[in-house]
Amino acid sequence: MGEFNKPFDAIVVGAGPSGNACAYMMAKEGLNVLQIERGEYAGSKNVQGAILYADALEKIIPEFRDEAPLERHVIEQRMWMMDDKSHSGMHYRSDDFNEEKPNRYTILRAQFDKWFSSKVKEAGALVLYETTVTELVKDLSGKVIGVRTDRQGSPIMANVVILAEGVNGLVGQRSGLRNEVSPDSVALAVKEMHFLPRETIEARFNLSGNEGVVIEAMGTITKGMTGTGFLYTNEESISVGIGCIVSDFAETNVTPNELLEAFKNHPSIKPLLADSECKEYAAHLIPEGGYKAIPQLTGAGWIVVGDAGQFVNAVHREGSNLAMTTGRIAAETVVSLTRKREEMTAANLAEYEKRLGQSFVMKDLKKYKGIPELLHKNKGNFFGTYPKLISSAMQTWFRVDGIDKISKEKAIFRNFRETRTLWGMMGDAFKMVRAWR
């Protein structure tokens, strides 16, 4: 392993979207990059819904549509509020989404990450799979100067280490670069892959060609816990899953598997999955703490990108795009410092945070900084009372049963007031609006 004698310009830990974006951009600019991934192949450890937002990837690989393994482009979004037997909600479908360069696609992460990783290698980075980084190597001043792995006996050195190790990033947490993730700022999601012939999917969801539908659901499906369910159409399969905040799970004693089973058997979901064959069951954490949970992002010789930095916008269910964008911005920072022959000091690397502050990443996370706490503190109302009230209001309104409409309106209003005081409801609405702005 003579090639490891000379320090690399950069080592990237992890080959998810953040690490791949970062390694690709640096290698393309001619830096000497080593990327280390613990899985047998990139993607073998990774789980996502999964919706890919084109914009973030387009800024890295503009022609990705010609070669990346994409499933369907999304033309319809359904947002469902569910109680035990019903759903109400909002659907938005537009032929405008059948554009030449669609904006959102469904993907399968194991296949997508493998493709992205092949691009990283094409760009000239050295990628080691089946290798787990076990610790960071520091010099006497505390500056990170390399990593140790479970394969190479001696440490591998680099000018800078980019931690793209995901939400469960042990390396950064154990080295004390950031606090341990807390159970109330992460969600545990379980997911299954259900296979069906593509014609069946197209008929069931009213689709043709590569058009796709995504459903996001909330309500009593999470049994009063803060969380959401989802169902996405792929080419020949459906991804279905549900996730809740870990500390909520720990309190309720509902098993994640049972929660998913109940969601799959909900009368609104079951017919969509009928006769499908399940081929995989997966679980993964999602950072949900938002802006307030973002840890220190840089220090002497190191940068954090993606989920390891808690970069997820839970309100809009965006994560992989923030991962790619933070990876790209970290790469731009390192490339510019390397070109100027500047040291990877804490002060110089702080440039990354400055650049992030100007991007949509920080602006969006800041906008919703109050939402995680609001939902968590009022979970009984948002994930129990309101979905039930809305369902019963809808039923009162739509049933034609000889009762006049004025009496129906009064009954609906009374039901709302009796279940949750007017002040309580107005307070929640007010807090929601404030947190949203």
Added chain:
Amino acid sequence: MSDVMAAPRAKVEEKLFQNRYLVDAGRPHIKVKPHTTPSASLMSMVTLCPAGCYSQTEGGQVEVAADGCLECGTCRIVTRKTGEVEWNYPRGGFGVLYKFG
């Protein structure tokens, strides 16, 4: 909660059969430290682990069999304060291998 609780435990094991794993025989990546009485956090893993890896013995202790582990990290986070679980990633290349993710 009886409706959701009705799904039998065995079902999760059936689901795990569909997954691919490369088990690092004799080198489990998760261990529960010896104890007499488990903390509430450790006890909660019996229901919380999405792969059903945790169970309670007749003596009341909690044990883990990590062969079907999905490497989500939940047990590490939940028991971090009590320190009852020793958690590492499997050696490079071992563990769960998602085909779709």
